[in-house]
Amino acid sequence: MQLRGAGRRYGERAALRDVTLELEAGRTLVVFGPNGAGKTTLLRMLATLLRPHAGEVRVLGRPLPDDGYAVRGRIGFLSHEALLYRELSGRENLRFYARLHRVAPARVDAVLEAVGMTGRGDDPVAELSRGMIQRLAIARAVLHEPDLLLLDEPLANLDPAAAAQVAPLIGPDSGATRVVTSHDPAGGLQGADLALGLKAARVAFLAPTAEIGPAQIGELYR
Amino acid sequence: MRSTVATLLAKELTLEWRTRESVPAMVLFSIATYVVFHFGLDRDRVTGDLASGVLVVTLLFAAILGINRLFVAEHEQGGFDGFLLAPVDRTAMLVAKAVALFCFLCIVEVFALPAFALLLLGPPLTQALPALVLVLLLANAGIAVIGTLVAGLAIQTRARDLIVPLLALPLLVPVVLAAARSATPLLQDGGAGALPGNWMAMLAIYDLLFALIAFAVFDFLLED
Amino acid sequence: MLTGAFAMVFFYAPLDADQGFVQKIFYVHVPMAIVALIGFVAGGICAVMYLRTRATKWDMRSYVSIHLSVILAVGVLVTGSIWARASWGQWWVWDEPMLVSFLIVFLLYATYWPLRFSLEDKEKQARYASVFAIVAGAFVPLNFAAVRMAEAYIHPQTGATVAGGLPPKMGLTFLVALIGMGLLFATLVKYEMASKHATFRLRALRRKLAGDDDDLMLSGRSAAPQL
Numbered sequence: 260m261q262l263r264g265a266g267r268r269y270g271e272r273a274a275l276r277d278v279t280l281e282l283e284a285g286r287t288l289v290v291f292g293p294n295g296a297g298k299t300t301l302l303r304m305l306a307t308l309l310r311p312h313a314g315e316v317r318v319l320g321r322p323l324p325d326d327g328y329a330v331r332g333r334i335g336f337l338s339h340e341a342l343l344y345r346e347l348s349g350r351e352n353l354r355f356y357a358r359l360h361r362v363a364p365a366r367v368d369a370v371l372e373a374v375g376m377t378g379r380g381d382d383p384v385a386e387l388s389r390g391m392i393q394r395l396a397i398a399r400a401v402l403h404e405p406d407l408l409l410l411d412e413p414l415a416n417l418d419p420a421a422a423a424q425v426a427p428l429i430g431p432d433s434g435a436t437r438v439v440t441s442h443d444p445a446g447g448l449q450g451a452d453l454a455l456g457l458k459a460a461r462v463a464f465l466a467p468t469a470e471i472g473p474a475q476i477g478e479l480y481r
Numbered sequence: 482m483r484s485t486v487a488t489l490l491a492k493e494l495t496l497e498w499r500t501r502e503s504v505p506a507m508v509l510f511s512i513a514t515y516v517v518f519h520f521g522l523d524r525d526r527v528t529g530d531l532a533s534g535v536l537v538v539t540l541l542f543a544a545i546l547g548i549n550r551l552f553v554a555e556h557e558q559g560g561f562d563g564f565l566l567a568p569v570d571r572t573a574m575l576v577a578k579a580v581a582l583f584c585f586l587c588i589v590e591v592f593a594l595p596a597f598a599l600l601l602l603g604p605p606l607t608q609a610l611p612a613l614v615l616v617l618l619l620a621n622a623g624i625a626v627i628g629t630l631v632a633g634l635a636i637q638t639r640a641r642d643l644i645v646p647l648l649a650l651p652l653l654v655p656v657v658l659a660a661a662r663s664a665t666p667l668l669q670d671g672g673a674g675a676l677p678g679n680w681m682a683m684l685a686i687y688d689l690l691f692a693l694i695a696f697a698v699f700d701f702l703l704e705d
Numbered sequence: 706m707l708t709g710a711f712a713m714v715f716f717y718a719p720l721d722a723d724q725g726f727v728q729k730i731f732y733v734h735v736p737m738a739i740v741a742l743i744g745f746v747a748g749g750i751c752a753v754m755y756l757r758t759r760a761t762k763w764d765m766r767s768y769v770s771i772h773l774s775v776i777l778a779v780g781v782l783v784t785g786s787i788w789a790r791a792s793w794g795q796w797w798v799w800d801e802p803m804l805v806s807f808l809i810v811f812l813l814y815a816t817y818w819p820l821r822f823s824l825e826d827k828e829k830q831a832r833y834a835s836v837f838a839i840v841a842g843a844f845v846p847l848n849f850a851a852v853r854m855a856e857a858y859i860h861p862q863t864g865a866t867v868a869g870g871l872p873p874k875m876g877l878t879f880l881v882a883l884i885g886m887g888l889l890f891a892t893l894v895k896y897e898m899a900s901k902h903a904t905f906r907l908r909a910l911r912r913k914l915a916g917d918d919d920d921l922m923l924s925g926r927s928a929a930p931q932l
Contacts, residue, residue: 268827268828306566307565307566308562308565308566310704312828328568331565331566331567331568332567332568334566336562336566338559338562340558340559340562341558341559342558342559342560342562342563342566343558343559343563344492344496344554344558344560345558346496346499346500346554347492347495347496347499351495355488355492356563356567358484358485358488359485359488359563359564359567359569360567360568383499399563630840634820634833634836634837634840635820637824637829637833638820638823638824638833639823639824639825640819640823643819644816644819644820644823647812647815647816647819648813648816648820648837650812651809651810651812651813651844651848652813652840652844654809654848654851654852655847655848655851655852658851658852658855659851662855679854683851683854687847687851690843690847694839694840694843695840697839698756698836698839698840701756701832701835701836702832702833702836704832
């Protein structure tokens with residue numbers, strides 16, 4: 260994954276400007292920054308949902324937005340919103356996405372099992388707690404075994420047990436290249452290779468995690 | 482493409498079946514509109530051009546309700562993102578939504594047409610029915626295509642409920658015109674007249690042309 | 706200079722008006738209608754170009770040409786109504802297909818601003834407005850065909866008024882008036898583009914003076930595209 264001077268405007272305001280970074284396959288990038296710093300914009304841009312307004316973006320070796328169609332099925336995007344229909348059950352939602360991604364239906368049950376939702380899989384999403392919805396959202400993101408995981412605060416609303424349960428799917432051992440946003444200095448740095456700090460749509464720091472301490476991250480939120 | 486459309490359509494119909502959000506409201510609205518026409522026109526029974534006008538205009542207004550709701554679930558529950566992340570042809574969304582809207586309109590008519598015959602229509606419906614069904618199917622197709630396009634245009638705007646009727650009504654004038662003129666001889670007193678071929682042809686051509694236009698531009702409404 | 710040509714036509718035109726004073730409105734009404742229609746279709750073509758190139762100038766062109774066409778359309782409706790009053794004694798006649806079609810087209814295009822205005826992101830605004838312009842641009846001829854068919858069905862003779870049946874002198878005046886109106890339109894488009902461009906440059910410079918940052922230097926929200 261490569262970005263060179265990537266930027267995106269929202270109206271006349273820059274949502275993200277001049278981001279240059281490179282991430283090798285299988286590595287993890289953690290992104291810190293206060294609300295509105297551009298974390299979500301960066302993820303959505305990498306997910307092909309927003310087209311970059313400036314600079315070059317390459318994902319899985321393909322330039323965006325031109326080759327978006329080629330990488331789309333290989334990206335797992337866990338956004339703020341669960342991207343699940345509230346009136347359908349978890350299982351129905353996953354079946355729906357499985358068909359769109361041309362994944363075998365058996366995979367749905369396997370993923371439901373892996374996030375510990377087999378028991379509540381047939382309840383409408385509207386009746387589930389936020390933690391359960393988050394688990395289903397994780398199941399949806401990894402359904403098609405993506406090569407690149409884009410995770411927007413993946414552990415939000417999850418208790419420690421649930422977090423441990425989903426770790427094999429979205430953690431460092433999942434084998435995928437990962438971009439993770441986080442507000443938690445210690446937890447975020449864990450298992451990451453590279454850290455990016457964003458503040459007011461600009462890059463504040465970009466360095467291997469070993470060189471980044473809680474102090475620098477704390478500085479972002481000041 | 483075909484399997485994607487089938488998947489999307491199945492989801493669409495399941496959602497409508499679960500929530501029963503659009504179709505019952507459209508049916509009730511149609512029947513209420515007939516009652517309003519009864520008082521507004523001060524007529525107990527209508528025939529000919531008046532009957533076809535009442536029928537088609539009511540259908541159009543009921544359709545506006547459905548068009549307004551068409552993309553709401555996608556917009557509010559992240560369905561757009563989920564769909565855009567999948568490696569599928571984006572036009573499938575247009576096709577599935579238009580077919581879903583077409584189905585909704587047909588279901589509405591199954592209830593609204595008997596209600597119309599019962600409440601307002603002068604001549605008996607039975608002999609006109611086969612030809613009338615044909616007219617309504619063509620009208621539904623036009624409303625479905627244009628409605629989906631308009632709903633896609635309006636969904637991201639803040640004033641969605643205002644923009645949908647403002648866009649849809651002028652765009653649907655030719656459909657209303659052709660459908661009403663086609664249906665007029667069918668609803669005349671003293672037996673159904675022949676179906677006017679030129680109006681049917683115009684309706685079909687209009688449907689087809691707009692389907693092509695929608696096909697060409699719909700992708701641009703989805704990307705960001 | 707181009708407007709000068711148009712003014713000349715205005716002074717030349719009355720010479721031929723031998724069917725009473727009101728007939729002269731024909732030289733304003735019909736060219737205005739034709740130019741407005743061409744403007745609408747041109748707006749659609751510019752919108753196609755925008756979606757192809759994603760260059761803001763095409764969105765701007767589309768916007769300006771629709772903007773001016775809507776203004777002309779108002780003129781067409783007003784002059785048409787006056788003409789109708791003079792020749793048929795009524796301000797509005799439903800069996801004049803041109804006028805009815807124009808009303809429908811005008812109603813459709815009137816939604817162009819609400820649509821633009823209710824989208825905040827400029828890029829999205831341009832994209833949606835372009836889709837609208839293409840759909841509406843294609844709708845214009847279709848709508849005319851449909852309404853004309855509706856009227857021809859009942860009153861077969863209302864159709865042919867414009868091109869045929871004019872004495873050569875009037876035909877020439879009409880042609881010059883048409884060209885004049887076209888040139889007026891082109892001039893206005895150019896002028897409007899230049900003014901939009903200047904406003905934008907001014908804002909950019911002011912922003913630069915204020916120290917480069919992009920926040921909240923806006924003079925209020927606008928539905929117009931920016932370069």
